[in-house]
Amino acid sequence: MDMTYLLDVANHTGVVTRISLVFRRHGANLHSLSTAKTEHAAIVRIVVTADLERRAADRIKGQLAKLIDVFRVDMVAHEEGTFRAFGMMKIACTLQTRPQILQLVEIFRGRVLELTPEWVLVEITGTPEELEGLLQILQPYGVLEAVSTGPVVIRRNSTRQPKRAPEWELVTNPAAVNANSSSIATQERKRYGTDLL
């Protein structure tokens, strides 16, 4: 199943490695990974897509959320977000086929970047499916080169306030972890003694 992860992460060196390691640990082959600045300088948005089974996908989500540099991680289904990717395709053409190609590009709301007698270079922005659709439809004319980015995503039901600063927060309650062990031992000794031996 194609899974899309949205991560808000701290703008730190190595954060992409930390994230990709979690996927790698599960043997997941990433389809795409895009990383870019957001509206806040301290936060970077990373979008990862991978083909995963549900169980592994959930484990990965949990392990991503544990990373100290990760503020938030969501798995986003298609209906929950607006997905946009960018692609460029260089298509072989002749004088005869060129009008057809240009027409198809038009239908897909692509744009011609360069035009020569032998090929056209087009760009397209759309959902990953639209990019794939255009590529398929142009296949018969001869695809000389095709590249695309992975999707970037905005959550549809996002409730985030714009420009919100990340929540740096000092952890002040390590008390539970540091429970005084020797005092516990003393209590135990008092209660149970050694007379049971």
Added chain:
Amino acid sequence: MTGAEIVWQCLEREGVHTVFGYPGGAILPTYDALRHSSIRHVLVRHEQGASHMADGYARATGEVGVAIATSGPGATNLVTGIATAMLDSSPVVCITGQVGSKFIGTDAFQEIDITGITMPITKHNYMVTDIDDLTRTLREAFIIARSGRPGPVLVDITKDVQQASCEFAWEEAGPQLRKLETWDAPDPAQLAEAAHLINTSERPVILAGHGVLLSGSLEELRTLAEVGDIPVALTLLGIGALPHFHPLCLGMMGMHGEAWVNHAIQRADLLIALGMRFDDRVTGKLDSYAPHAKKIHIDIDASEMHKNVRADVPIVGDLKQILKEMLPCVRKRKHTMFRREIADSKGPNAVHDVRNLPDAGHLYTAHVIHDLWRETKGEAVIVSDVGQHQMWEAQYYHHTQPRSLITSGGLGTMGFAVPAAIGAKFGRPEAEVWVVVGDGGFQMTMSELATIIQENVKVNIAIINNGYLGMVRQWQEFFYERNYAATPLVNPDFTKIAAAYGIWTAAVSYRNDVIPTVRNAREHDGPTLIDFRVEQEDSVYPMVPAGAALHEMIRRPSAIVETAKED
């Protein structure tokens, strides 16, 4: 103040008294500044020992253990110890030197990308290349190591940062961390649901893990068990969460748990999992694990929920707080039937038989552990290694106090025990510390005998010497047609090795000698080593084969028992 001095200042402010380390080129400035610090530095003989000692210190005390090493091989030698701490949620901070910033990425002498190497085995790690980040980074490292589910943190500091100077501003260098407690206050609805399940179940079993000890929820666990009249099974690392002799304590569960414990779990209608993670050594085959039981899973780590076992009521958060809030809703119950059923199933088939064997010329490990337990009145801190002796220790040494068993559970690191015991002794100088270690594991880190001598640490080492890598041999016996490939060991005379270090030593081959020798070792004012030459081809029973259901156990063949009875 130089970066090197800042390192020690930060450690002091974090409450560190003892660090374990090994110097080298890239960490030299820090070692040079040690003379201005009140912190005690313990010189190890191999950096793996340093990370295990820090781990042992952390497990014995609940405080953060600190290991220090140089760049390159010093740093890579820490790796096994870091991974061990990671798998067992032990708060450790490792500080490594790194080559100067301008040499990074040039394959400089003793340069290694240790932050890259340790990313998957640390809770978090840092490389510090700017002295202005140093104080904040060290503060963050300690917070991360000890907060939430504890774990190891590595801080790699370039040599130029150690040499550079800046104003030391502890207060101003506040940590910049996201909120680490990712859970909210316990959901009352969930607590109510959990309490309802507990109040209505007829065959409930509590599964208590390391989290009970880490969160200090001993009182709450006991109250829950006593009020609800619920038997408690322990994971290996949960041993000590409830005293062994508590009437509701079943003992260890899982692959080498007693049969009645595993049967109780398999027949339960409710499992209350507290601070444990349903490891494969605990569950056996997942498809047939506790098939009739609803599961309440309480853990601090959200990623543990549903990871191996689907929980009906998953509650994420601090165990102590959750139990405190849940307890008022738990009704007083009596599960007389269920408990009698468990008591009846103990019967004659308990492994306890072995320890009652007469002395028939064979020294069984069970004898050794049982006598060690009797002689130390169950009050020693036992640090066990990995393998057969580890399971026998868990079966025959009856722990009544928390943090009295220190062992590598998750990673199963042979060679852990000797260094971890040194760390534990530094953490709890008043405690009597015994190492229980196999002849295989002992030889992995026996270089630390020198550390024991140099620092004059009173630890007692009991080598369970059967001339085999015993647990592997056992698997070969059961599952590989007794093809003992690469498991027989040709050993040195361990008593001579101890003598070479000036360590008090003795060898024991007969049961009658166990207690007197242990007594002598205890009375000796200094470290000791006893070479227990035990039966070579004994096996740990019962055993749930890997991949089998929890109730499908291999039992001790009766032949051994009968032979012994004839004598």
